Amino acid sequence: MAILENVKIEKLDHFGRGLVHNNGIIFIENALPGDVVDIEIVKDKKGIKEAVVLKYKERSNMYQEAICPYAKECGGCHIINLQYEEQLKYKKQKVQELIDKMLKEDIKVNEVISSGNAFNYRNKITLHGDGKKIGLYRNKTNEVIAIDECQLVNPRINALIKRINDYLAERDVLIYDVTIKTTTLLEDMLIVHGRLDYEDFKKEFSDVKVIFINEQMVTKEHYIREELLSKQFDISPNSFFQVNMQTTPLLYEKVKSLLKNNHYKTCLDLYCGTGTISILVSDLFARVYGIEVVKDAVLDANRNKELNGVNNVEFIWGKTEDHLGEFQDIDVVIVDPPREGLDRKTKDNLKRIKPKTIIYVSCDPATLMRDLSELKDLYDIKEINICDMFSQTYHVESICVLNLKNK
Ligand SMILES: C[S@@+](CC[C@H](N)C(=O)[O-])C[C@H]1O[C@@H](n2cnc3c(N)ncnc32)[C@H](O)[C@@H]1O
Incomplete structure (x- = not known):
């Protein structure tokens, strides 16, 4: 297909690919804003093109040498060539763009929470x-x-x-x-x-x-x-556990700090995994309920409850969407869903329960914005924070606070 010379990359798209406008949009892997490159178009679907770099003519001032010999072949570290400070700026900007486009409200992303450890963080x-x-x-x-x-x-x-x-x-x-x-x-x-x-x-x-x-x-x-914020957690093979060893405590600390000084009694922790969030916030509530679909994770959560001497938390095995209908009069709901975000039934039930506060922990800003745009009639979106749990990749973790309007 077509070869284009001396193309200057404008920005990164949401998947960490270089983007240029040239008779439509062209997405280019392994290219950074400011890079000047010769490219070959390898795919063209209705004006949306994908290209590969044939030659770097000039490298961006955001460029850094990849410290990994497999970086080009493996592709798991989408933005390994972007300096770490720039990675954080990119993630903040990416979430801000989604807010501006999908929520159309004057909400500014807070600073990015980062442990500063850009490598060797995964467990x-x-x-x-x-x-x-x-x-x-x-x-x-x-x-x-x-x-x-x-x-x-x-x-x-x-x-x-x-x-x-x-x-x-x-x-x-x-x-x-x-x-x-x-x-x-x-x-x-x-x-x-x-x-x-x-x-x-x-x-x-x-x-x-x-x-x-x-x-x-x-x-x-x-x-x-594992130990997090002075609490112990046993993890069995099939259970989800956050992967970033240094940033996870910062994420949970943030969730806790957002709930401090409240006078609420009841909390629901949806998609609770091994019970980490439920257990870490248990001292802030009279009663906490966690819902999780993976049976082994629920067994771990119950074990973890005992391990930490916590006795005001109840874990329920099953799908959030199948159990949420059983609840009413809940003050706070914390949700931490997989990338697909919240399903229809769950959102309808949240609107019925009307918790005073919802804390939304999300690993996909696109589904987060989709869900927020559906909840924003009932809720004020108070703040959106970003946590860098996945350095070197385009993935972003967000923590968002929603307060019920006119409560
Ligand atoms: C992103 S993890 C969050 C886990 C936990 N909050 C933590 O910080 O460790 C999402 C969890 O949701 C669970 N899950 C996925 N779909 C679910 C559903 N429909 N209902 C309940 N749990 C679900 C997964 O098994 C996983 O444990």
């Missing part, structure tokens, strides 16, 4: 086997790029990646995929699928607290423990 990675080593999928394919380390994960996970690769090199065994998790309390978990000698693997990784092979637990322990 979890899933890798796939290529027959010899383990690695990440090449961008948009199922082809495995073998790796020895990933710049996003905690060094304990990188040490385990190296050990697993050494293990595979010495034996005639196969790993199809492996999930490695760790905690700040230095407890590790391996969830492996493959053709392995269970006893041999267990012996080689005898220092790992929890090992599951092909869904079978081969260790005595089922949980790894």
Whole structure:
């Protein structure tokens, strides 16, 4: 397809791609605002084009060298070439643009909450086997790029990646995929699928607290423990847990601070996972209810409640949309849904319950804005904060406060 020379990138789009207007819009991966590039159009659908960079003529003053040898192939770190301060500005601007476009209200995004740790922050990675080593999928394919380390994960996970690769090199065994998790309390978990000698693997990784092979637990322990804001949380293999080891406490601290000095009695924590938010805010309410669809996460949440001596929280196993209809007279609702955001039934029930305050924790600003635009007739959108939970990627975590009008 067409080749264009000396194209100057205008800005980044919501997926971290360079954007230019030239007979329609062109999206260009691995290009930063200010870069001057020669590009080749590789896709053209009704004037919306995608292009690849053939040559960088001038690099942006926001550019930084990627510290990862796999960056170009893997594609997981969409904005690794953007200096960290610029990444934070980009995320703030991206959310502000969505507010201006979708809410059309005078709301300004607060400063970005960041731990300052742009690398080695993740407590979890899933890798796939290529027959010899383990690695990440090449961008948009199922082809495995073998790796020895990933710049996003905690060094304990990188040490385990190296050990697993050494293990595979010495034996005639196969790993199809492996999930490695760790905690700040230095407890590790391996969830492996493959053709392995269970006893041999267990012996080689005898220092790992929890090992599951092909869904079978081969260790005595089922949980790894994490500590957040002086509370302890046990996490089992199937339960969600926030991935950023340094920023997660800041996120929860922010949620707590938004509820301080309230005189409310009841709180609902929807999409509660292992009960982290419910337990962390339990001292601010007489009664807290958490709803979560994954059964193991609810079992973890109940265990975590006991672990922390909390007795005013009740966890309910099931879908938020199936249980919310049972509630009324709730003062505060905290929602932390997956990227799809809130479904129709949940939003209708929130409008019926009319909690005085809703705290919306979101990992997708587009679905957040869609949901806020439906709630804004009943609620004042008081503040929107951003938390950098996913450095080097275009993903943004937001924390939004809604107050019931005329309460
Ligand atoms: C972004 S996580 C938040 C978990 C928790 N608030 C935390 O901070 O660890 C979303 C959670 O929602 C759960 N989930 C997904 N769909 C759900 C639904 N329809 N009803 C209830 N929980 C759901 C997932 O299993 C996951 O634990």
